[in-house]
Amino acid sequence: MDSTTPVRRKITLSDIAAGCDVSRATVSLVLRGSPLVNKHTRARVEEELRRQGYVYNRAAANLRRRTSSSIALVLNDLANPFFAEFAAGVDAAVGDAGFVTLLGCTSESSTREQAVLGSLIEHGPAGIILSPAEGSSAQQVLAAMGAQTPLLLFNRELGGNLPEYAHWDLLILDNQRGTRLATEHLISRGHRHIAFFGGHRDSSSCRQRHAGYAEAMQAAGLRIEPHWQVECAPTRLDAASQTAALFAATPAPTAAVCYNDAVALGLMLGLNQRGLHPGRDFALTGFDDIAEASMSMPPLTTLSTAPRERGRQAAELLLLRLREPSADTRRTIAPVKLMVRESSCPPHTA
Amino acid sequence: MDSTTPVRRKITLSDIAAGCDVSRATVSLVLRGSPLVNKHTRARVEEELRRQGYVYNRAAANLRRRTSSSIALVLNDLANPFFAEFAAGVDAAVGDAGFVTLLGCTSESSTREQAVLGSLIEHGPAGIILSPAEGSSAQQVLAAMGAQTPLLLFNRELGGNLPEYAHWDLLILDNQRGTRLATEHLISRGHRHIAFFGGHRDSSSCRQRHAGYAEAMQAAGLRIEPHWQVECAPTRLDAASQTAALFAATPAPTAAVCYNDAVALGLMLGLNQRGLHPGRDFALTGFDDIAEASMSMPPLTTLSTAPRERGRQAAELLLLRLREPSADTRRTIAPVKLMVRESSCPPHTA
DNA sequence: TGCTGTATTTGGAACGATCCAAATTCGGAG
C-alpha cells in the first residue's frame, strides 16, 4: 500500500510500529524528533511513515498532553475589510507560533456571540481573541466561555464590569488621539467650523473618537454647534443620505472629522450630490486608512491603523499571556498615524 | 466551588459522576440528551454540571467516536473583500451545521498553501474548502493533505491532473457567461471598440473571463485590436497605472470590460487622471459587485457574484459530500447577474 | 567473563469521552 493509493482506515502509530517492528513509544519519539532514538531506527521508522502515508493526530496528542494547539478568533464583522485584514494578521502570527485559528463570526449580535463562544470553547482553544459585538457585556462573555481560557479583547471594551480574577487583556486603537490629531490638522489649515460626522454614540470607539474631536476644538477655543454632530450608521450609504443634516442650519461647517473611512467616503458622495467638491469646497478626514482611502477622489486624509499589524499584535499579546498566565492584565493602546492627503484642503473662502 | 469561582483543574465527566454518585456512562448519556436516563437522575446531573461549571471536551469525544466537528477553510487572500464575505458565508453555514471553522490563509503562495494544509489536516477536519493559491497544482495539494479528506475547490481550478480516486468537488463562478453578458450589454449600447482590461492570463478565472469577452465580440463580428487587451495585477493601483496602455494606439477603445471591480475602479481613477469622465466619455464594467461598486462615481455596472451566498453554498456542497462520501464528483457553476448601472454609458461620440 | 554505565527501547497506564454487553432496579401480573 504505497502513499498514492487511497486507504480506508486511518493509519495510526500502532500501524507504523507494527510495520517496522518497534514499539509505539519509539515511533512517538521519532515523530517528536527526540534525540533518544537510534539513528538507524529513526530512518527505518521515517521510511515506514512515508510508506503508509501517516498523518499525525494532533487531537489525540493534545488530549494526552493536556495542551491545545488552537486559538479562537471571534469577530463581530468579518465582511468589514478592517476586520478581514485583522484576521489575516492574526492567522499569520497564530500559524507562525504553530497554532491553528478557529474562526467565529457573530454578525454584531451578542446572542450569536454567546453561541459562538460556547461552541468554540468546547474545542478547547488555548486562548480567545474577541472583537465584541455591540452591546455585549462582560457577564455574558464570562457565562459563555468561563474563566479558564485567556481572552484578549480587541477594538471595543465590554459593557458591565468584569470579574477581577479573569485575566482579560485589551488591545484598542488610540481613537481619541487620532481624531484629536485630525481635528488639530484641520484647525491648522484654517478651519473654524468643523463637524463630527457619523458613528453611533453608544459604541465605545465612537465615543472616544468624538472625545478627541471635542478635546481639540475646546483646546483651540472653538465652539461646536449642535447640528455639526451628526450620527449615522458606519456605512457609505447611510453617510451619504445624512449629508444634508450638516447644512440644515447656519453656520454650516467647512470641514468634518468623520467617524471612519466608510463614512467619509459616503460623505464625499453626499457632497458631490449637493454640487460640492470634497477637497476643494469642503475638507474632511476619515479613520482606518482602508485600501480605498488613498485611491478615492480626492485621496482621503485619514488615520492609519494598520489592521494586519494589529492582528499580529493581538496574537502576540495572547501568546505572551499563554506563557505567563498570571501576569498582570495588559491594556495596550495601539498608535494611529495621520496620513495627510488632499481631502483636507484649507477652507474654500480663505 | 460555585460557577463564578475560577477553578484550577479542568472538570471532567468523572468529576460530575462522582459529584452526584452516578457512573460516567450515565453522565455521558445526559450530556447527549439520551431518552434512556430517568427524569429525576437527569435533573440531578444537570444541576451538578451547572454547579461545577463543566465544559464538554469535544476533542475527546471526537477521538472516541472517530468523528470530526470542524471544517477547514483555506483562502488565498482573506484581505480581499470578496473572500472575506465568502468566509463569513462559509462560517455561518458551517456553524449552523454544528461544525466549527478552521481558518488558514496562504497569501497567494503555493508553498505556504502546502504548509497550511499540512498543519490543518493534523487537526482532522471533516472536510476542506480550498481557494487555491495561484499556480498551485493538484499533486501539491494531494501531497499535503492526502486523499482521505473530502475537498471542495472554490473559485479556481488546480493545475495538473488530479487522481481519479480523489473526490474533489468544485464550485466556480460562471466567469465566461458573466463577461459575455457584460460585453453584449456594451455592444447593445452601441460600442464597437471594446477592450478587455486587467487580470493575469495565467489564472483560470482570468482566462475564462477573457473567453466570454472574446466570444461576445466574435459573435457580433467585432475585431479585437491587440492593444485593447491589457494585463495588470488585480488591484486598483496597478490598474490605474496601466490605463495609458489602452490609448497607446488607434483606434482607442470607447469601453472596457474589466477583470474585476478593483480593476474597474482603478481604471476609473486612471481615466480621471487623463481628464476622461468614466460613465460619460468612456464606458466600463467590473466583476464581483463589491460593496463599493454601487457607491462609486459613477456607480459601476458589474456582475454580482453574491460572495456570502457562495460561501454558504460551498459549505453546503461540502456537507453534502460528507453525507455521501462516494457520490459522483460535483462541478457546480454558480450563476452571476449583470447589474446595470451608470458606468456603462453609450459611446460619447454617438 | 563479569560488571558497570550509557544508549535505546518498551509495556502499560493515562488523557476524557463513548460504546456495548451485562447488571440492576422497578412495576405490575399471576
Add this chain to the structure above:
DNA sequence: CTCCGAATTTGGATCGTTCCAAATACAGCA
C-alpha cells in the same frame, strides 16, 4: 411473594497519542 419484561444504570474496553518507570542492549574495562 415470585417472576418477567421494560426501564435504567453501569463497568470496562477503546479511540490515538504521550508519559514514565523499568527493561534491555551495547560498549568498554578490568
